[in-house]
Amino acid sequence: MRNLENFFNPKTIAIVGASDHSEKVGGILFRKALKSKCNIIPVNPKHDKLLGVKCYSKISEFKESIDLAVIAIPAPFVSAELEECGRKGIKNVILITAGFSEIGNISGEKQIFDLAKKYGINLLGSNCFGIFNPNLKLDLTFAATTPKKGKVALISQSGALWSYVSDFSAGLKGKSSFGFSGFVSLGNMTDLSFSDFIEYFSKDKATKSIVLYVERLKDGKKFIEICKKTKKKIYAVKAGSSEEGSKAAFSHTASLATDYEIYRGAFKQAGVVLCNSLLEAFEKASGKKIALSNKHKEKIGKKIFILTNAGGAGALLSDYLSAKGFELVSNENFKNPLDILGTASGSDYFNNLDKIKNMDFYDSIIVLLTPQSMTEIMKTAEVIANFKRLTGKEIVALFLGGKSVSKANKILKEENIPYFNTLEEARISLEPKF
DSSP, rough: OOOOOOSSSSSSEETTTSSSOTSHHHHHHHHHHSSSSSSSEEOOOOOOOEEEEEOBGGGGGSOOOSEEEEEOOOOGHHHHHHHHHHTTOOOOOOOOOOOSSGTHHHHHHHHHHHHHHHHEEEESSSOOOOEOOOOOOOEEOOBBBOEEEEEEEEEEOOOOHHHHHHHHTTOOOOOGGEEEEEEOOOTTTTTHHHHHHHHHHOTTOOOOOOEEESSSOOOOOHHHHHHHHHSEEEEEEOSSHHHHHHHHHHHHHHHHOHHHHHHHHHHHHTTEEESSSSSHHHHHHHHHOOSSSSSOOOOEOOOOEEESSSSHHHHHHHHHHHHHHHHEHHHHOOOSEEOOTTTOOOHHHHHHHHHHHTOOOOOOEEEEEEEEHHHOOOOOOOOOOOHHHHHHHHHEEEESSTTTTHHHHHHHTTTTEEEEHHHHHHHEEEEEOO
């Protein structure tokens, strides 16, 4: 068993790429880390101080030991930084940076994997969203909302899904309310994978049950063995039940399409409960019945194009729509779903909608948004409303969450634009016209 304790209970954390920019990933992570009970060390050669905290140009300049390093810098500089961490003796690294196997950079990913092995580093990522531990008030993610403390742990290949479920759960009240004991985003699983964190949470006293969002398993045999040993209930949601969902998962975290039935069999053998949706998984894991507010039937055109800032949510939506008889259509310039990444601004949504406004390869557009710290929710709602006014084309808003997206719903409602706040609502409600 690998020692992952310092991912969730570190005393000293270095944020490599820390920034004073409140909308950049390094700035968001640094500000959120400062709210924790940990000693935070910003690393950025461009600053002497950040928010009143001494900043180091290199991680080696900090003379004391560091339990955890979080790297959020451009991909070309990651290898050198990982080497610095290795020489410093840091054994736990979260690599937020994307730009590796998910875009075909296999050699770059192998290089960072080899460096992690060389120095005995536990590497989380690449292309990941970070971790969350409510017991330390430690939120090393760029989700817009910090959820309530609870007894469910989420291990996910998609980080943006955390933006959705944390925001959604934060808005729940009364008997529907549930919280989290922890969260980890695996990203590309360059090194650490599901098995490692299932093993960790199986021994975590604050965790009662575990939910998995899976695009692929790295080592099926090890996964089955670990799950069988775990006494806690494990619930899984698997993307890729359709060809379209498989393609979306591959472009998201380089997860090769594998027969869904093989996974069904593996989960059954491992004692993992396969669920049809995240909502079902959280209901079973928390023991709470979660009421949906918007389940009306909405008939839209059969040929669908999805624009999203969340690859995992896009993959699940692709599965759900395909099962209902929708066609996910692309052309030579626009793959479907079109993932414009978690850093997408309102302008990014506008620019992409503007490019396809005069095209006729689709009947209806679904704009999917998860509320991340840099997401311009209200501006994006206005972009959708303006698109509808100018073009008259059929457009559906899928703004996933609760607390952060409620004001945007009012704009969409005023413009008679169909909107939904959970994947489950969209799954139940959307029907093809033909």
